[in-house]
Amino acid sequence: MSNRLDLSNLLNEISLRITAYQLSQVIEYIKLLFEANQTTNLTAITDYNEALVKHIYDSLLIMTLPEFKTAKNIIDVGSGGGLPSIPLAICNPEKRMVSLEATQKKINFQNTVACKLQLINLFPIWGRAEEVAKQVDRRERYDLAIARAVAPLNILAELTIPFIKLHGYAIFYKGKEAENEILKGESAVNTLGAEIIGVQSFTLPCNYGSRVLITARKSGLTSASYPRKPGVPKKKPL
Ligand code: SAM
Secondary structure (H helix, E strand, C coil): CCCCCCHHHHHHCCCCCCCHHHHHHHHHHHHHHHHHCCCCCCCCCCCHHHHHHHHHHHHHHHHHCHHHHCCCEEEEECCCCCCCHHHHHHHCCCCEEEEEECCHHHHHHHHHHHHHCCCCCEEEEECCHHHHCCCCCCCCCEEEEEEECCCCHHHHHHHHHHHEEEEEEEEEEECCCHHHHHHHHHHHHHHCCEEEEEEEEEECCCCCCEEEEEEEEECCCCCCCCCCCCCHHHHCCC
16 A cells, blocks of 8 residues: 555645644545445545545645635535535634535435534535525525536536625636636626636646636626526526
8 A cells, every 4th residue: 555645744835734633534534435435426536645635635725715714604516425515614613614415315424424523514405506596595695605526617607606695706626627617607607796806726746636726706696597497507508
């Protein structure tokens, strides 16, 4: 087995600090993810170091951005097995993290993790973004909406921006395709009341690839006609 990478050292290099307790919790989360993955499809990654970089380090990169630092009430849309919501909830106990996912088995896993790791700031919700974003207590209620590996920007904008408060933000985890997605998706972002204000590129350690974080700011309320019915944003992107 190859030597285990030291997450704290990797994070120090980008000026991020986590406590020994938070480190033990993210390691426990990887263990639970790998165990549950035997029966529920949560991740294609089975190597510890690869999971540490591509899931945990990658999820935490957003902590370098000012729009994340100031947010108190966050929603992760399409969080699957809890990425990036669970590592972020572990390392930011003062922030409230709502973790929305359409597949019930995945939400059951997130609830198990929340219980075992006593994550009182993590709130897994089972539902589709198109429906949950219509609920009055969820619509335009969040300082920040985030999403990783859910859909191209022209679809994702409709699944996330309705959740954000006026003057709040969305941050999208993207890869090399970011530039193309912005070309195709910027008008959808604008239609929903937001504008793209930043694009930051990061290199993952140990040649595990790269990450681009796209930030959008909400400058107007979202029209009540969005999001459209479940499946429509994907079938007919804005
Ligand atoms: N964000 C996680 C990650 O980075 O590992 C999961 C990525 S997975 C490829 C995409 C997830 O988004 C799936 O679990 C899927 O069920 C969820 N999803 C897709 N469309 C959704 C929607 N409209 N509402 C809620 N969840 C959705």
